[in-house]
Amino acid sequence: MKHTHIDTSLIIESMIEPQSRVLDLGCGDGSLLSSLIARKRVEGTGVEISHDMVASCLAKGLCVFQADIDKGLSHWEDATFDYVILKSTLEVIHRPYELILEMLRVGRHALVTVSNFGYLANRIHTLLTGRMTPRIRAFSPWYETSVIRYVCMDEFFEALRRSGVRISEARYVTPFGSVSRKKPLFANLFVVEAVFLLTRTP
Amino acid sequence: MNPQGPVKTQILKVPRPFRLESGDTLEGLTIAYEAYGELSPSGDNAVLIEHALSGDAHAAFYHEGARKPGWWDPMIGPGKAFDTNRYFVVCSNVIGGCSGTTGPSSLNPATGRPYGLTFPPVTIRDMVEVQRLLLAHLGVKRLRCVAGGSMGGMQTMQLFADYPFFADSFVCIASTMRHSAQQIAFNEVGRRAIMADPRWNGGNYYGDVPPEGGLSVARMIGHITYLSERMMQEKFGRARKGKDHTVVFRPSFEVEHYLDYQGVSFVRRFDANSYLYITSAIDNFDLVSSISQVGRFRGEGRARGTARDAMKAKKGLVVAFTSDWLYPPSQSREIARFFSGLGVAVSYAEIATDHGHDAFLTDTEAQSRLVGNFLASLPA
Structure with missing residues (x-):
């Protein structure tokens, strides 16, 4: 079962208010931030652990902070940002639970992408080959991948329910590249990836 | 113009008395400096390089017959991070120093003998004010960037904070806003x-x-x-x-x-x-308290709001070295946080090296990449 690859960057972009203050955690070479600045005129800051990536961000004229987000976001004060983005990064975080709470401390909203390990194609791949789906490990072998978390949709919902964090908006990427705002039936089986706008429950 | 042959440290004699932060006045102030590249007709392409404790005005290129170039030569020159094809790069010896700018070993014009301990105490801000005189003399209207490491970083921060309208950006390497007890x-x-x-x-x-x-x-x-x-x-x-x-x-x-x-x-x-x-001067430096002093007689845009608006359009780059225990990365992060709080778009990068604090003089390749990328992306 092949699915059309959907770039969650565009989904994230559509969920962000223009001219807002954005912190992008694990911003990589800064391409998401650059397009948010260009198209949404946001005031953006990136956080990145890799020195080479930091250098690339600087070349793009971005404001970037070299740090390990697993060590917390203590550098930033409460409510500094409107959105704190965690795109394709949740899976490499050692303390994801604490991080999401930290994101909601420094920002009004958190935008988190979750790649669904429970997705049908992943299950079939694992069932038939007895091996992990390459996409889940970001296409790196087990001994090289930085991915340490394999998250299923349902498990993610459960964790949020316990944490006092509310999903105020969601975009579900389903097979063949469609994106829905409503949670599909059997989401744990049919969602490839999802983007959540999280807010702290008042 | 880029120097074809050897460079020479120039001397500027300031005709007016110079008033220091202590309230003392110096007569016959001289400033030793070097400048590379060409100043644009509108005087807005200058980069000011700030030297550290033991540095001097000779930042780049070679003096006549010298075997070693200036102290930051790998960073400054045509096509280098501080590109002298694009920028007019200025570096001067600090007041209180001993490499051409007036200091305790200079002759006191009143007595005809060296000052020694009769030389007035100097501050990081005094160093910056002397540079302001020099830049005005050279016709510099605006700085594209002010940059320095260690004590040079302190001058960089002081100038940037005191004159938010004067410099477009700053690069502060392995420095601190105030010395710790250690x-x-x-x-x-x-x-x-x-x-x-x-x-x-x-x-x-x-x-x-x-x-x-x-x-x-x-x-x-x-x-x-x-x-x-x-x-x-x-x-x-x-x-x-x-x-x-x-x-x-x-x-x-x-x-x-x-x-x-x-x-x-x-x-x-x-x-x-x-x-x-x-x-x-280094030990007494305390950026935050110095810029919040009441009744300061220098600086601009102190009125709340105007300085902050000016800062909004500015960019900063703070760099630290992983093995630097004299000016550890934590102090550089504090610098980044402080200037971010003022509204400046500050980036922070850490260079992994074993060279300790000295890395700001030795690890010029890694610094060149960061500084080069940073400067190249500055809005016109």
Whole structure:
């Protein structure tokens, strides 16, 4: 079962208010931030652990902070940002639970992408080959991948329910590249990836 | 114009008396400086380079007959990070120094004798104000960037915070907004070593043998703090020099010879009183309290709001080195946080190196990439 690859960057972009203050955690070479600045005129800051990536961000004229987000976001004060983005990064975080709470401390909203390990194609791949789906490990072998978390949709919902964090908006990427705002039936089986706008429950 | 042949340190004589932060006035202030590249007709393509404790105006290129270039030569020149094809790069010796700009070893015009300890105390802000005089004289209307490492970073921050309308950006490397107790302590031991040398004679040694012993010990202590433990171990270990180690208390370990060499070569080019004045300026530096002083007589845009608006359009780059324990990364992160709080778009990068604090002079390739990328992306 092949699915059309959907770039969650565009989904994230559509969920962000223009001219807002954005912190992008694990911003990589800064391409998401650059397009948010260009198209949404946001005031953006990136956080990145890799020195080479930091250098690339600087070349793009971005404001970037070299740090390990697993060590917390203590550098930033409460409510500094409107959105704190965690795109394709949740899976490499050692303390994801604490991080999401930290994101909601420094920002009004958190935008988190979750790649669904429970997705049908992943299950079939694992069932038939007895091996992990390459996409889940970001296409790196087990001994090289930085991915340490394999998250299923349902498990993610459960964790949020316990944490006092509310999903105020969601975009579900389903097979063949469609994106829905409503949670599909059997989401744990049919969602490839999802983007959540999280807010702290008042 | 880029220098075709050797460069020369220039001297500017300031015709007016110069008032220091202490309230004292200096007559006949001279400023030693070098400038590379060409100033644009509108005077807005200048980059000011700030030197560290033992640096001088000779930042790049070669002096006549010299074997070594200026102290930051790999960073400054045509096509380099501070590209002299694009920028007019200026570097001057600090006030209180001993490499051409007026300091305690200069002649006091009132007495015809060297100032010695009658030289007024200097501050990091005084250093910056002297540079402002120089830049005005050179016709610089605006700085594209002000940059420096260590004490140079302190001047960088002071200038940027005092004159938010004057500089578009700053690059602050391996520095701090204020010295910790440990940093003050190391400097104090250096100063005591100088003052304990009988040749120091209350700062009155000009025309006689200077307190070479004391100054070289001060430099040796400094040098230990500039290197990382690991680098020292790798470079020297317990290796010894020479065969005869029977003479007691003569340097025999490699590391002893190295420090001895550093000390001896330093006394040849540095004035002991300058060391006292400049290290004191460094210890007394406290950026946050200095810019919140009431009744300051210098600086611009202090009125709340205007300075903040100016800061909004500015960019900063703060760089630290992983093995720098003299100015550790935590202090650089504090700098980034402070200027972010003022509204500046500040980036922070950490260079992984074993070279300790000295990395700002040695790891120029990594710094070039960061600074080059940063400057190239500045809006016009």
